[in-house]
Amino acid sequence: MYPVIGHKLRMKRLARNLTQKEAAKILGVSVYMISAWENDRYFPSTRRMEQLAALYDISVEELLNNDI
Numbered sequence: 280m281y282p283v284i285g286h287k288l289r290m291k292r293l294a295r296n297l298t299q300k301e302a303a304k305i306l307g308v309s310v311y312m313i314s315a316w317e318n319d320r321y322f323p324s325t326r327r328m329e330q331l332a333a334l335y336d337i338s339v340e341e342l343l344n345n346d347i
Contacts, residue, residue, distance in 0.1 A: 284342055285319035291335035291342075292317070306330050 292302050292313075299313040306313075306327070315321040316331075323331060332339045 283319050284322075285317045287342060288331065288335075289317040291331075291337065295335060302334065305334060 292299070297305075299310050299317075303310045303313045308327070312321070316323050316327075328339050328342060332342055335342075
């Protein structure tokens with residue numbers, strides 16, 4: 280079982296004032312994928328976790344930490 284990070288991803292994106300569409304464009308993924316990650320339907324790959332962490336200016340460890 281993997282950690283639930285969708286809420287944290289959504290909060291970090293909103294803190295950066297990005298829409299799902301903008302985040303998707305920056306990361307080179309679909310809006311559906313951003314939504315799926317934020318709703319814990321899919322878990323980002325290691326590469327995507329690194330990209331998300333860089334986009335939101337946090338560490339991968341912070342993303343994986345269950346503390347919100």
